[in-house]
Amino acid sequence: MKRVQSVDFLRGFTVVLMILVNTPGDWNHVYSLLLHADWNGLTLADFVFPFFLFIVGISISFVYKNKKGKANASVYRKIFIRSFKLIALGIFLNVFLPYFPFIKIEAIRIPGVLQRIGIVFCIVSILYLSFSKKQLLYISFFMLLGYWLWLAYIPLPNGNLPTLDRGADNWANYVDYLLLKGHMWQPDYDPEGVLSTLPSIITTLIGVFIGEILVSKIKQKLILLTTIGVCLVITGYVWSIFFPINKALWSSSFVLVTSGYATLFLVIFHYLMDNKGYNFGNLFKYVGANAISIYFLSMVFANSLYLIKVDSQISIHQFLFETFFVYDGIAMQLSSLFYALIVIGFYILFAYFLYKRKIFIKV
Incomplete structure (x- = not known):
């Protein structure tokens, strides 16, 4: 199958945004757009x-399209192995980065970004191989609806009515505290917790649906995709009146709004790159070719700069930032952004090096 340039572009662009969000020069001076919303709401981050x-879902539809209904043990074994690798890499980041060289088993965070990617990839791949498109649509609808009803209306075991606020009477926090006590990002919630993984499966399934349309022979597919994207966004914002847009909870409205915007963003670049032949996204495509590897390396390298000290007080990260990016007359937020942009430039160059030498690290 011919590569879909816009998907490669979107994958790389998303990883670059990840690095931008995760590597500011100073966490105390970051533009609000690059910080996650405190609770309800949406920012660029x-x-x-x-x-x-969403892109993982598109990739699943590309890779397993010809294996639906006839996958053998070898296919499932590869799915499980890849999922295990992703989860293991995520656990490694949680073990190595905060505690090296003194590992505190009792305080290791279990959830994480790569862990969720691994779990969701495994579940969605199996669902895609096992069920028809209509069945997957039903699964998606009832899971989003059921998730809302569960979090908003089912009383907690202690008899208290649930809330959608951050705290003890939030179902997502209750489940995380019950299963992951002492192993969460914060004592009162984890943004990649157990319960919120369920609706993230639907984010990926929506990517599967979009991926199938993208490579189909449907006439006017861009109009269809645009219509789907607009409907997802509108439905999500309407639903947010009752179930607020919330990344930490991965609320049903959050699923629809973000998936809708992802679809519309993809439509724009599919039209420009795959239909019109504009080839302006190579820098992002280089990153997308080794997306997980670049993300993993960026996390290891960035956090290592915090761990390694120039002296007893100053880390290498702080030394580099204050020496080369902090100047009188320049706002600290801007200096912090410049630092992140330089870091991005480094990883784009590294991705280019890998790409030109045909080095593609599979996870």
């Missing part, structure tokens, strides 16, 4: 993870 899962 909140689009990054759902966009990536």
Whole structure:
């Protein structure tokens, strides 16, 4: 199958956004757009993870399209192995980065970005191989509806009515605290927790549906995709009146709004790159070719700069930022952004090096 340039572009663009969000020069001076919403709401940073899962879904539809209904043990074994690798890499980041060289098993965070990607990839791949498109649509609808009813209306075991606020009477937090006590990002919630993984499966399934349309022979597919994207966004915002847009909860409205925007974003670049032949996205495509590897390396390298000290007080990260990016007359937020942009430039060059030498690290 001919490569879909816009999908490669969107994958790389999303990883670049991940690095931009994760590597500011100073966490105390970051533009609000690049910080996650405190609770309800959307910022640019909140689009990054759902966009990536959306692309995972598109990739699943491409890779397993000809294996639906006839997958053998070898196919499932490869799915499980890849999922295990992703989860293991995520656990490694949680073990190595915060605690090296003194590993504190009792305080290791279990959830994480790569862990969720691994789990969701496994579940969605199996669902895609096992069920028809109509069945998957039913699964998606009832899971989003059921998730809302569960979080908003089913009383907690202690008899208290649930809330959608951050705190003890939130179902997502209750389940995480019950299963992951001491192993969460924060004591009162984890943005990649157990319960919120369920609706993230639907984000990926929507990517599967979009991927199938993208490579289909349907006439006027861009109009169809645009219509789907607009409907997802509108439905999500309407639903947000009752179930607020919330990344930490991965609320049903969050699923629809972010998936809708991802679809519309993809439509624009599919028209420009695959239909009109504009080839302006190579830099992002280089990153997309080794997306997981670049993301993993960026996390290891960035956090290592915090761990390694120039002296007893100053880390290499702080030394580099304050020496080369902080100047009188330049706002700290701008300096912090410049640092992140330089980091992005480094990883784009590294991705280019890998791409030109045909080095593609599979996870």
